[in-house]
Amino acid sequence: MQANRLMAELLQHDGAMGSSGLQRAVPDDGRAPSLAHRMKHDKSILALAVSSQYIFAGTQGGEILAYSLDTYELRRTIEAHRGSVLSLTLSQDQSLLFSSATDPIVNVWCTSSFGRLYALWSPYDLGDIFCVAYSAHHKTLYVGAQNTSIQWYDLKQKDVRPQPNPASHPSERKNRFFDSTGPGGVSTPRPHGADVTLRDAVGGQYLEIDRQDVHQFAHYGYVNCMLLGKRILPEAPAEEVLVSGGGDGRIVLWRIDATSGGAISSLFALEDGREEGESILSLARDRSFLYSGRFNGEVNVWDLETRQLVRSLKAATGDVLTLSLGGGHLFAGGVSGLKYNQHYETISTFKAHEGLILASNFANYNGKPTFVTGGNDNTIVIWEVPDCEGRETDAKRSNNDLMVESLNQFVSFKTVSSLPKYRADCRRGASYLRSVFQNFGAATEMLNTSEPYNPIVFAKFRGNPASAASRKKILFYGHYDVIAAENEQAKWKHDPFTLTGEGGYLYGRGISDNKGPIMAAIYAAHELANEQNLGSDILFLIEGEEESGSRGFAQAVKAKKELIGDVDWILLANSYWLDDHVPCLTYGLRGVIHATVQIESKHPDLHSGVDGSALLDEPLKDLVMLLSKLTGSHGKVQIPGFYDPILPLAEDEEKLYSEITATLLRGNPDLGDAEELAQSLMRRWREASLTIHRFQTSGPDNSTIIPRLAKASLSLRLVPNQEAFEVARLLEDFLQSEFSQLGSKNSLKVTIDHQAEPWLGDFTSPIFQTLESAIMSVWGPTLGRRRSSVHALKHNIDYFNPNPNSGSDNRPSPTTSNTLASGSGEPDEQGFVAQKPLYIREGGSIPSIRFLEKEFDAPAAHLPCGQASDSAHLDNERLRLVNLYNSKKIFKKVFSELPLR
Missing domain, CATH: 3.30.70.360 (Alpha-Beta Plaits)
Structure with missing residues (x-):
């Protein structure tokens, strides 16, 4: 049967994607989707649903992955099914998520708590459940199955129907293969994992479909896909109609009878007159036009008003396993992706995955059209489709989007100060940075250093004229030069000078050290100015020689001190947290x-x-x-x-070490003795x-x-x-x-x-206290306490409690080891832990910080933006998107709330 071929392809697994696998779209006329971000998993992605907050992805391993649509972070892995998740469907109000699989169960999930609300099954052995549709109008769930039936359940009746017998659950039934007896009366062993209890597929109300709520032989083949919609019938536009596509090559439209618990009856079928129709693999609808995907790249266009096949398109995608509509465009997916315009012209093709596109979804996130694909290369890809937007494209783009676009260009400049061959790139990078300031209305000037050193970019955002008497002068210091990133040994997963989004992180040389924090500070000042809330003068000194010892910086600043003017506070952001979870403030450097x-x-x-x-x-x-x-x-x-x-260790500083060790040991008690841990940190920070x-x-x-x-x-x-x-x-x-x-x-x-x-800041001063308040406000509380991974935990135990008899010298660098703890402070009654930052010192050096304090007679504070695992100065440097966004928010609050000195 043809549908067997579909299942073979759906469950095909081509292995992990190579470094050159996921490519940007190949444009035909410049309107192809462009790759924005990708997330990797360890199993094929078979189903997708996108809400206003999350991307939900169903995997071959039975999980549902919930990614933030804002930061692309994995927020939850739901152990949902014992078999491959074949479909995901959201309710119209996005409060419910329906999942079906090969187990064969339909689970209904709450999209806010991720808890299971209902588990539904059929009284019959219906095989795999390929598709689910939900009518919010009728409160009825429809199930399309491998046994050719369509079945339904009226959720309005869930509390009046008798509870199902637990013995009727599919997991309790005898399997015709595994439970049959062979020679000698011995049963075939069940497959490994068949009886494993799933962490999340528990609780909720059990529902069993009534035997009368079944339409047997809805198709003469598998029921592969379904959709629901109104305005399908010209004579009854308000009536909701169910549409199904099957392995028999037919598309059937079904009337829903609300008086009979959502029962369906056939209205008519769409057939193209073939004696043997090939399977309908996918469906999509745009008003009165219905699109169906078949084998061998065939896309049919049906007019529902006349019930006629009006176009048959040939897509260079192989079998059309998925169709999505958005922004007046049709997207078809299979071996490759194809994009059609409203005239059914192919306007672009794109290579989305190393393998098959198995699922796709089109969503509008905060007015920004987003196309999402999933494939059997274990990845989910986020695509930007700007030509699907309206005329107010720029107005719809958020400042976070624009900030990432600016970073994309900023990272592309090879501003390596230590190598003469990149001298021109450094100049171009400085010029680009100056243009960003100028575009936002800042006054700018290039401060020349002695040849052949790179210039300093000076910029000034002037505060509101009305607050002239009370305006603070806040100096932000940073550097646009980076460590070299030659990639001859291919240690980088991507081109180090092409910003690449993956798994909630941005990868690229300098993204964490120090281009990302610089751009966050610029956009914070720009947003305040745009909102007319900039009550301070924000000065920027961004040098191009920090990675080479700040050559020429002091002389250039002294020469232009009159231009720079007075300074009340100095802020920099050029380092990382102690671990990957707890925000920090740095008050000392060697x-x-x-x-x-x-x-x-x-x-x-x-x-x-x-x-x-x-x-x-x-x-x-x-x-x-x-x-x-x-x-x-x-x-x-x-x-x-x-x-x-x-200086000796003061009592108030000793308390800071107690807070650090208490936080670390709270998350990982195996790290050992608190006193030994504190001594280890002191040796690196203050000795x-x-x-x-x-x-x-x-x-x-x-x-x-x-x-x-x-x-x-x-x-x-x-x-x-x-x-x-x-x-x-x-x-x-x-x-x-x-x-x-x-x-x-x-x-x-x-x-x-x-x-x-060396530098030592006063951690009791107003600038540190303002930063602490901003961090706690922006990062907020977190529920519960996470623990570090076993691998990371072992490395930290080795580092903080070195055993001279262990025979191992593989201790991680403290700047790159991932993990010590997960929260700070005691939990409240609801279990929330306040994200109070840890006050830390560091063993490294930043040449300019003490010079700036002396030169301008102003105190400095240091806000680490990145995580310990950012790999700054190493291969695959990265910065988490949520850290970038939150750093901008913190700068914004600090620029607003710092008091006058």
Whole structure:
């Protein structure tokens, strides 16, 4: 039977999609859908339904996935069925979601709580349930099945009908195959997982279809698809009609009898006169026109008023497994996607999936048309279809959409400051950023640094003139340059300089560090100005050399200090949360000194066998002995006076560590002792350290050479109250003193390559308190407490409680390890946990922050926008969409609510 072929294709699984799998649409005339976002799963996507809030996807594994239509985050995985989910249908008011599968059960779900309300089944063995339709007018559910029947249930009668006998549930019935006895009276074992209890398919009211509410042989083949609608019958436009398509190639229109509990009777069938009709695989309707999809790319257009086949289109999609209508366009899906206009002309084709398009849906989200497809490559794809919009396209596009579009362009510039070949890209990136400011009405100027360094983009949003006397001056600092992202080894899943949406995240070099936070701050200021609520002057200093030590930044800012003017508060957003769940505020950074220690002899490179002797002062030996003097046991720095300026741990700061460890251990008690955890964090955040990074020698690379020159690179991480200039002097004096005691004939040279001051903010100041209030308002409370994954938990246990006998050195970097906890504060009576931010310090350095504080005599605060797993500076850098959107909201509140100093 032809429909068997349909099922074979529906349940076909081509495996995971390769890195080149999902492609942008291939335009025929520039009007093809463009890929906006994609979400990956581990099983084929067989059904889709889109509400005003969620994308619901039914999988081959029996789950229903609920994704946020705003941020594309997976909000819930519902264990719905023991078999593949074949259809999803929303009620007209979107409060109910109907799912059918191969189990064969129809479950009815609440779309707000995701709880099951009803479980419905047939008294007969009807096989797989391919389709469901729901009449809100009649409150009646219709089921199209593999056994060729259409069955129905009047939900108005659910409370007056007798409860079904639990023994009638399909899972309790004897299966003709698995429960039959073979030779010796032994039954065939049931398949693995057949008796597994599903987490979510529990509770609710059990409903059984009455034996009389069945229309046997509705088709002479499987009932593959159904839809309901009014204005189908010219003589009775208000009457709701059921339309079904089957494996017999017929489309049947059914009258609904409300007086008989929603019973159906045949009105007429649409047939094209073929002796053997091929299966109707999909249906879609636009007013009086009905579209049907068949095998081999055939799309039929029926006029319901005359009941005639008016067009037969040939689609280059293979079998037409799905049809969707939206914005005056028809979308057909199979091996590929096809888009038709109102004249039935093919206007574009697009490659949506690596495999078959098995489901599609068209929705209007906040006035923005959105096309969604699902396939057997385990992915859901979100498409933008701008030509399906009305004339007020720009007015309908939200600022979040426009912000992502701006980021798309911003990320495309390869603003790598460390490589001269990208110098022109850096200039173009700076110019684009300036144009964004200008388009929003900000006054702008390029602040030149000394050649060949990249310029600083200065911009100013002027606050409302009426508030001139009380306007604050808030300086936002950021950087548009990024770390290099060469992808010769294909470690990136996508082109690092093409913004790619996947699984609720945006991927691209610089998206988290620091282009995403910059754009969020710009759009926050722009929205306030548009709303005429900008009561502050918002200044922006966005440099292009931060990843290369902020070369030329201080000199350029000093030269243009009069242009910049007074500053009350300084805000930056250039780091990440401690984990992936709890927002943070950073109040301290370590400083850094990078130095090179070089020892050189007057003799050339020598041969150890010919020239080596105890009388020869070898530079590499001298270097090793000299460096050994720098640290003692457990890395304690031996430079006299090095630790003297360091501030002791104050009582109020000690409480912050208690809050951090309490939060981490609340979510993951296996992390161990709170005191040990706190000490581990303090060692990385508030203790100074010295690291030797690498050695370099002259001469050829072989084991017999005595090099004439040896040098080493080292760094010192400084903590607040240590002055970089003074520590650099102490380092040079100590090395010269120790070297003189060696009595060597060689010469020593110490070079300070770079230095950045440590920074410590006042976490009790108004700017931190305003940020805390904004974070709690924007992120809000969360219900319950999530736990980190076992994999992530193990890594953090290894990191915070290292076992010297474990034999493992695979500890994660604290900036990229995903996970410590999930909430902060105690739950209230309803179980909600307040998202109070954690106050943290960091071990890294940002050269400009302390300079700006000193230069403008203004306090700074640091808002981390991203999660610990953002992979900044690493492959596949990303930023979660919800973090981007919420960061904009936080900036907006802070720009509005910061007080005058």
